[in-house]
Amino acid sequence: MGSPPPSTVSFSVAANLQIGSPRTADPAVEVIDLHKRYGDLTAVQGISLIVAPGETFGFLGPNGAGKSTTIKMLCTLVVPTSGTARVAGYDVVTARNEVRRRIGLVFQDTTLDDYLTAEENLRFHADLYGVPRAAVKSRLQEVMEMVGLWDRRKSEVKTFSGGMKRRLEIGRGLLHAPRVLFLDEPTVGLDPQTRNHIWNYIHELRKREDITIFLTTHYMDEAENCDRIAIIDNGQIVAVDTPEALKASIGKDRVEIQTDSNNGAIEALKDRFGLDATESEGAIAFHVDGGEQFVPLLFSEFSIPIRSVRVARPTLDDVFMNYTGRTIRDAESSAGERMATNPWMRARNRR
Amino acid sequence: MDARKESPVSTATVTPAGQLSIPESRITGGRLRDDFRGMNVVWRRELIRFARNRVRIITALVQPVLFLFVLGTGLSPVLKGGPHGFDFKTFLFPGILGMTVLFTAMFSAISIVWDREFGFMREMLVAPVRRSALVVGKCAGGATVATLQGAIIIVLAGLVGVPYSPILILTLLGEMALTAFGVTALGVLIAARMSQVESFQFVMQLLVLPMFFLSGAVFPLADLPQWLAVLTRLDPLSYAIAPMRTAVFEHIQVAPSLLKTLEPAITWDGWRVPLGLELGLIAAAGVGLLFAAVAQFSRPE
16 A cells, blocks of 8 residues: 655656646545446446546445445545545545545544544544644534534533534544535435534535535435435446536426326326326326426316326426435435345445 | 655645645655554554543453453362462463453454455555555554453453562563464455455354364363364464463462463474464464455455
8 A cells, every 4th residue: 555655646646737837726535437346236436527626526326326436436445446536536445544644534424433522533633634733623613513512522422412413523534624514415314404514514515615515315405405316226326517507408307297097097197298207106297398388288188087186396306206206215215125135235335 | 754855846835715735745755654654543543442431341251251251260179189379370370361362363364354345454455555565554553452352251360369570561562462463364355355344243153263172271281182182272363362361370379280280382293382372373373363364455446
């Protein structure tokens, strides 16, 4: 793992981008054709992406889509089978420690030590990352105030609620002033109110720190908070853009109806209006321009009794549906089945 | 820190936006310094956890106290049958020190398994610190904690007829530390290969308990049937208990005839294994296991 001395590294980075360009112009994350195979199972199959500095980038996809594996490769925890990835200008395989110094990582499950106080947890982190002694005190106060836990710094972490722990972990991830902060499902398992709070902290953080945030989520509403999102399914990126652009790309309204005969209705929609409809959770959904004007037409022309109608502007759910042909919930249940039959994958997923 | 003083941007600066920037020249410290810091964090954490978890300290005292005072008292009449009345608890004492060290060190090491999945160890594994440093820190921490737990048992020495001689106490502490280090290294090596917390029971039943029973902690390794004699000599812990017992018996008055039964030297095919070799074996095993644990822990995923 011998990493070259820093001077050599910065030289080669500068050379790549023409000498003289500031380091901050490097992409924060640059991934080219990344693969990860576990035996027969390909968890990640050819992901490429570029995240600009200062961007908040979201990885949206169902559990088992390859989000966590990708993030682990970017954080140097898992070695890619093939392809390259650079984070903060350093290769995740050959310059592992250089990457590690420049990233903060908040795991899905808490990794705080319950027996230590909040402050001790952070001090240990500062030591592990080699934050200079003189800087630790002020930086500690700064991040703890940012996440609203400065008053509780002397309390043992076991007295903290789930939301407080998550906030402390975010604070800890920032302590060594990383250039990229990875948040793996930052709000999973938290109640809606706490989720909101966490997002407020993340927004505050974006205002105050010059930092790139790379997060994974399977909550559509959370993905809306990102500058750009990548939709990932079966280990591949199926779409990357801003949430607005992704929604606009569909353009049409989403109409959901419940009928007495769903199969017949799908057929009828196809025959009469040339619409492709899909069935999910007992309802039929399809996309059409001017949904509200379409509904009266639907009622007048349809012979199958309609029990309910809902018209909605496109959401990220629709975007996901559009690109993958299923809802994120359906994708998760089938991924769950796939995983249940593969004990190895199940064990892996617990991590 | 001194090594980097010549750097012109060596002081942390606060930008107008309130964001603290830590110059990269400062955070890219030398490898050895990083490793030392990582080691130190693991070690200190182990000590803090030990000191805070009073319940664990007290629980860990129950078993040795039961062995020493219940088993020891219960078996004493059997030994008192001879002409030289002897307190079996005195015999048992060094064995119980060994037992305390064995269980505490093993527990501390195996805790890596859940710490790695659900705890702070995960956080340490993504830090810019070599894994070998973490393993060394863990072994040092486990050894310290187990020695401290053993020191608590030493406090009871007076109750079982063992004198509070400073030399004896220092000797026992040193021997316990050596043993604890070896056991922790063995535990970490096992933990590195273990994927499930449930396997802990297997380790306890198939490894730790046999090691304890075969070590001569609770009975003298003299006049044993061949099969048992062989097994006791294969048990590395035997070579850790024997020096501790030798130290204790050097500080008490025992009739020579009784000494021969109670403190027989470990022999290999009739050859008496010297004290130095016993300690050397434990030390060598500890170092070997440490290297194996480092290698096992450093494998990339």
